[in-house]
Amino acid sequence: MSEAQSVIRAKGLDLTFQTNDGPVHALKGVDLDIKQGDFVSFIGPSGCGKTTFLRVMADLEQPTGGEITVNGVTPEQARKARAYGYVFQAAGLYPWRTIGGNIRLPLEIMGVPKSEHAERVAKVLELVELSGFERKFPWQLSGGMQQRASIARALSFDADILLMDEPFGALDEIVRDHLNEQLLHLWERTQKTIAFVTHSIPEAVYLSTKIVVMSPRPGRITDVIESTLPRERPLEIRESPEFLAIAHRVREGLRAGHSDE
Numbered sequence: 001m002s003e004a005q006s007v008i009r010a011k012g013l014d015l016t017f018q019t020n021d022g023p024v025h026a027l028k029g030v031d032l033d034i035k036q037g038d039f040v041s042f043i044g045p046s047g048c049g050k051t052t053f054l055r056v057m058a059d060l061e062q063p064t065g066g067e068i069t070v071n072g073v074t075p076e077q078a079r080k081a082r083a084y085g086y087v088f089q090a091a092g093l094y095p096w097r098t099i100g101g102n103i104r105l106p107l108e109i110m111g112v113p114k115s116e117h118a119e120r121v122a123k124v125l126e127l128v129e130l131s132g133f134e135r136k137f138p139w140q141l142s143g144g145m146q147q148r149a150s151i152a153r154a155l156s157f158d159a160d161i162l163l164m165d166e167p168f169g170a171l172d173e174i175v176r177d178h179l180n181e182q183l184l185h186l187w188e189r190t191q192k193t194i195a196f197v198t199h200s201i202p203e204a205v206y207l208s209t210k211i212v213v214m215s216p217r218p219g220r221i222t223d224v225i226e227s228t229l230p231r232e233r234p235l236e237i238r239e240s241p242e243f244l245a246i247a248h249r250v251r252e253g254l255r256a257g258h259s260d261e
């Protein structure tokens, strides 16, 4: 089998913010290779540059050094080619639009022919298990359902890459477990490449093919763990020795990079 293609490749990536209190090294010497179909989690303490890294991939921040390509081109070209969908911590749905209306919004902005909208909306709602909720308004849905709707919106234009910044961080644990399971199914069905920011060790280990452990000041990668778990992952896998061993390594990595501040 030929090796999977690189989707995101960073080499010596630096990003220093100039602030009134002096320079902040949000990313320093970051090397990473994300392959087609990978599920990559970024984990690390607050301020280690996880969001900044995702924002660089999305062309929302400009690196101050090093190189990064997304689908083999610059982040700007990838953005223009609509290579990725972006999901934020807050669902960010427009309250005056229905769920269907929210999902259609990127299609309208991108000028996708109107005749295709209904089919695309139905398809992504099915993917996030929200079929039948198209005409509801966001406030009529639970927090977890709203977050699923925002994932559907990010999937509506069928980008190959999904960038997710702590999408389930604000939800309670039971809802989060359920959404983790659903996200794995969705990833399996769509074969997307996913970059996922989280603070949760179990979430990172449960979801990922690759776990990137980061540490702050300066923001850098301290460990990259290739998961040995099978792709088929019932929630109970979290009690298996293999799962616990990976979680242990993540915890050790976090501890090693932790400062006392």
Ligand SMILES: Nc1ncnc2c1ncn2[C@@H]1O[C@H](COP(=O)(O)OP(=O)(O)OP(=O)(O)O)[C@@H](O)[C@H]1O
Residues within 6 Å of the ligand: 017, 018, 019, 024, 025, 026, 044, 045, 046, 047, 048, 049, 050, 051, 052, 053, 219
């Ligand atoms: N626009 C900006 N201007 C100045 N400093 C910034 C800016 N954006 C981020 N930073 C700083 O860069 C560092 C990395 O921030 P970033 O948000 O990427 O961290 P994070 O790992 O995502 O943190 P969290 O887990 O809290 O979301 C932090 O010290 C932050 O204060």
